[in-house]
Amino acid sequence: MSQLSLDAVVRPHRITGPVCIRPAKASDVESLSIYFTGLSSMSRNRRFMGARADLAVVAAECVAMAGHPGHFTLLAELRQGGGPATIIGETRYAYDAAARCGDFAISVADMFQRKGIGLQMMNAMERQAGDLGHEMIAAETARANVEMRGLAKKAGYESSGLGDWFSVHLAKRLLR
Numbered sequence: 001m002s003q004l005s006l007d008a009v010v011r012p013h014r015i016t017g018p019v020c021i022r023p024a025k026a027s028d029v030e031s032l033s034i035y036f037t038g039l040s041s042m043s044r045n046r047r048f049m050g051a052r053a054d055l056a057v058v059a060a061e062c063v064a065m066a067g068h069p070g071h072f073t074l075l076a077e078l079r080q081g082g083g084p085a086t087i088i089g090e091t092r093y094a095y096d097a098a099a100r101c102g103d104f105a106i107s108v109a110d111m112f113q114r115k116g117i118g119l120q121m122m123n124a125m126e127r128q129a130g131d132l133g134h135e136m137i138a139a140e141t142a143r144a145n146v147e148m149r150g151l152a153k154k155a156g157y158e159s160s161g162l163g164d165w166f167s168v169h170l171a172k173r174l175l176r
């Protein structure tokens, strides 16, 4: 992941201790799997747009995909009191060269939601995608997912009109 230089320390509101947003690496697979397992079933279902039981496989895929050009996974880690860092959020990004559009999925640990971490990760993801020369980012989420729709709206995404009765397709053009 040499092209990923991002390693941002942010201080979201209502969190004591710095949160580091950094690219995932091979040694993160187990911690990421534990993180996915710790999500509530609702958050997990929303993150994966359905139930997933093979979370170790999913975590391995997230990290393995990060080795492909135009793909990356960012982790938000809480660092407190010199103890081990804990993953409290992740976003996976994948670029489709044919469609000239990046696609992402994101989650934040339930007890850390609504503290600004999702928005910080979106900002970091967009900076990284912009650095890679990508101009368009999109995501799909359930119409019922008010949290994701609220986050996307705040980050400047709009409905592309490509959704259906169940899901909404959100897109944003990156400024260059």
Ligand SMILES: CC(C)(COP(=O)(O)OP(=O)(O)OC[C@H]1O[C@@H](n2cnc3c(N)ncnc32)[C@H](O)[C@@H]1OP(=O)(O)O)[C@@H](O)C(=O)NCCC(=O)NCCS
Pocket (backbone or CB within 6 Å): 042, 043, 044, 046, 047, 048, 104, 105, 106, 107, 108, 109, 112, 113, 114, 115, 116, 117, 118, 119, 120, 139, 140, 141, 145, 146, 147, 148, 149, 150, 151, 152, 154
């Ligand atoms: C969607 C999700 C990633 C948001 O992350 P988050 O860290 O809680 O979001 P933030 O705290 O950065 O919120 C940013 C904005 O999003 C909107 N938002 C977030 N949660 C919201 C909620 N419960 N209701 C309404 N708006 C909400 C608000 O506009 C918020 O800004 P504000 O707090 O200043 O009002 C998180 O709720 C989550 O992990 N959900 C489960 C997984 C998921 O649904 N993933 C999306 C599928 S890809």
